[in-house]
Amino acid sequence: MAATPTPPDFVTVDGMTMAYGSFVVQSDVSFSIRRGSVFVVMGDSGSGKSTLMRHMIGLDRPSKGDVRYSGTPYWSSTELEQRKLRRRFGVLFQGAGLLSSMTLAENISLSLKQHLKVEPGEAREVAVTKLELVGLGGFEDSYPSQVSGGMRNRAGLARALSLDPDILFLDEPSAGLDPLSARHLDDLILELRDSLGTTFFVVTHELPSIFAIADDAIFLDGERHRMVARGAPREMAATTTDPKVKAFLERGQYP
């Protein structure tokens, strides 16, 4: 990579190659994310957007390259340092990944009790507040299986927010949401970015969402297995020469 840019970026991905066995999903992906910005990963289905996220949050080890948070490399750090870094992450998985044996409130207060050693009553209060934030007030004692897919997604977001993370990783947050809730979610993301200075890493292919929230973005191509575009979506749409990216952003016909 070139010389370190100033001001230092919060997240830097350095020549990361992701592979399952001998199948290379994406090779040599490099980008950086400014603190307090919303970064969107676009791409066609199967291009490795979620895989990139898994490699960044410590679930899959990259076959080459690393990711640095405020300069600390994740994969070449010790287990203890990795734990410390993960403590600053909030993650929303596809399908939410809520623990099905616990109520929504218990899901959210789990890490509060563990990491902040707050009292159970206080943890529940925080959990209820977070649920209200995503429009799920009154559902704190429901189990994940008792609410709809869109509601599970929002509850997953509430859990990701529970420890006021520095960076939130969201995998398809608006999947299964009606247009109004999707809009509400976009507003919430911008609100959190502006009020708390939270950094966002969002995997999505919802165009309205991309144009509404993204400060910066990359486009992963699943056929060529590499990153093919980089920049704010509007600029990307105006300046890109890649027909696939253009077609994607204009939702138009393939030339």
Next chain:
Amino acid sequence: MSAPVASLHRDGDGTFVVRVSGDWSLEAPIPPSSEAVTDLRNEVPSRVVFQAVDLGHWDSSLVAYLVFVSEVARGEAATVDTTGLPHGLQHLLALAAGPRRPTPPPPPHPTIPRRVGVAAIDFWDHSLGLLDFVGRASLAVKDVLIGRGHFEKTDFYLLLEQTGGAALPLVAVINFLVGAVLAFLGAVQLQQFDAVIFVANLVGVGTVRETGALMTGIVMAGRTGASFAAVLGTMTVNSEVDALETMNFPPMEFLVAPRVLAMMLMMPLLVLYGDVFGMLGGYVVAVGLLDLTPALYLTQTRESMAMSDVMVGLLKAPAFGAVVALSGTYFGMKTGRTASSVGVATTRAVVSGILLVIVMDAILTVFFYAVKL
């Protein structure tokens, strides 16, 4: 409904005409497209023309037929003219004619040496994986025991109930029946020497040293090992395990260690309980069918057994509990990302759970023989 017809003929100028008529439906047989393709390939035309004449009802069957013929035609560098077809059909053909990814060649059929090789590598990988897993699980259990790991008390009590109390009826029935079978087996042989009373020795010692622990271990592999694999497998498929990992709840401490501990704690109690029912099975057969008096049978049972016999069974129990819990949780955590992989994980957990219980039993039996216990 009139029968679907595809008539093929050639015009003088190198044009191949496919004329379709009648009602085309997925629910009724249609003319085979191979006929048209064979005819077309006999003498490759420069142009293929589709025409509809008296075409009644049509659905995907006709679309598929025409798409197949036109793909072959294009492959032979002939142009395809669809203007003689209804509008809807033309549009569908145009959509289907879009860019097409070349079909990857099918993987070669595995030869026997290849299959043996793959199976051997798979077995080796799983053996190494299981060893690595046992190591990490042991560390997690240690962390939990010295109070450093994360430990959810209510979850643990629930696990104790699931692995212990809920298994009581099954353990009782199986051990009772095995005890009864042992008594029968012994009686037939011992009657020849007029030594039926020694049925009590066979059942008593056999149950507490061997069958009590072994049968309970096998039952638990099928019951609880399967349930561990299914639960952890489903959690893996639903990203719940990933979520725990990123929330800094190591799945080893949070999911594996409590299950291993619960099984190691409950197995000795279940074995003790199973022993009682095994001997009861023998007692019922002996007293009911072999004309031994209750007092005689009970006295003989007590005199035949030493405390060390009972201890052998009870020492095997936690070991069996550990291997059952470990294979259940290992295959559960190894689950892929589909529903069917949960089924595979459960099957593997049960199969290797039973296998490992029996292997462990063989090793321990030899060991106890060697140390003269």
